[in-house]
Amino acid sequence: MAQLTQTSSLEVSRLNHRFGPAEILRDINFSVQKGQVVSIVGPSGGGKTTLLHLCAGLLDVLDGDIKNTFESFSFAFQDARLLPWQTTLDNIAFGLKAKGVKKALRHTQAKEIALRFGLDEADFNKFPKDLSGGMRQRVAFARALVVQPELLYLDEPFSALDIGLKQELQSILIELVNLQSLSILFITHDLMEAVKLSHQILLLDIDPGRIVERFTLNKPLPERDDQFVYQETARLLAHPKIRQTFELNLRAK
Numbered sequence: 001m002a003q004l005t006q007t008s009s010l011e012v013s014r015l016n017h018r019f020g021p022a023e024i025l026r027d028i029n030f031s032v033q034k035g036q037v038v039s040i041v042g043p044s045g046g047g048k049t050t051l052l053h054l055c056a057g058l059l060d061v062l063d064g065d066i067k068n069t070f071e072s073f074s075f076a077f078q079d080a081r082l083l084p085w086q087t088t089l090d091n092i093a094f095g096l097k098a099k100g101v102k103k104a105l106r107h108t109q110a111k112e113i114a115l116r117f118g119l120d121e122a123d124f125n126k127f128p129k130d131l132s133g134g135m136r137q138r139v140a141f142a143r144a145l146v147v148q149p150e151l152l153y154l155d156e157p158f159s160a161l162d163i164g165l166k167q168e169l170q171s172i173l174i175e176l177v178n179l180q181s182l183s184i185l186f187i188t189h190d191l192m193e194a195v196k197l198s199h200q201i202l203l204l205d206i207d208p209g210r211i212v213e214r215f216t217l218n219k220p221l222p223e224r225d226d227q228f229v230y231q232e233t234a235r236l237l238a239h240p241k242i243r244q245t246f247e248l249n250l251r252a253k
């Protein structure tokens with residue numbers, strides 16, 4: 001008899017969400033498979049963060065189904081959400097502590113990833129209030145990846161970073177997806193970023209938030225050079241659904 005091999009996935013089916021009387025999400029269906037990057041793009045206020053929070057279990061599912069069979073997940077959000085009373089290193093090592101990793105090893109791993117993500121030794125013992133916005137984002141990113149999750153939720157993780165660091169962190173993600181089959185569900189306002197990093201782009205229109213188009217990008221992530229990213233982004237920007245959703249036609253007049 002053929003052996004059934006089951007790979008991990010996140011499956012979202014018939015998901016609806018309301019905040020009181022306000023309908024936020026309607027009939028959301030999609031999946032993230034192992035080693036796949038799915039991005040959600042759409043206008044501000046469309047429910048992208050709400051959707052990510054529902055997937056990550058930070059909000060209760062009221063209607064519909066979310067099935068997550070990944071063994072582990074972590075997240076990095078736009079507002080870094082660091083613990084204000086803990087240092088940079090302790091914030092990064094937070095998830096390792098929860099996993100029972102001993103203090104010395106926690107700190108070694110936290111230091112290693114902090115340096116890789118562009119933080120300096122001088123920042124290790126600072127508290128979040130003494131870090132810049134970009135540094136806080138790096139700490140949040142390092143905290144999410146140090147636990148080596150199978151699935152990563154990202155909400156605008158690069159928004160406060162300069163171009164050089166943004167590219168470097170994107171390269172790290174691409175390497176992890178490529179070599180370790182990391183799966184990512186992420187939100188971005190930046191179509192170029194979505195084109196560079198995603199296997200599938202979900203376009204979420206507003207009032208209520210609903211998926212109005214899905215774009216699949218087949219080129220392997222490590223092979224996506226600037227030319228590919230520019231051309232694909234231009235192609236997407238010309239797509240009627242993108243123009244309609246972001247009201248580009250109205251603005252062009």
Ligand SMILES: Nc1ncnc2c1ncn2[C@@H]1O[C@H](COP(=O)(O)OP(=O)(O)OP(=O)(O)O)[C@@H](O)[C@H]1O
Pocket residue numbers: 019024043044045046047048049050051
């Ligand atoms: N806890 C809450 N209670 C009530 N309404 C909320 C709550 N959280 C979000 N909303 C509303 O839900 C809608 C969707 O918000 P959400 O933050 O999910 O959108 P978004 O697409 O991520 O927006 P942005 O791109 O600006 O971050 C907004 O109208 C917001 O005001």
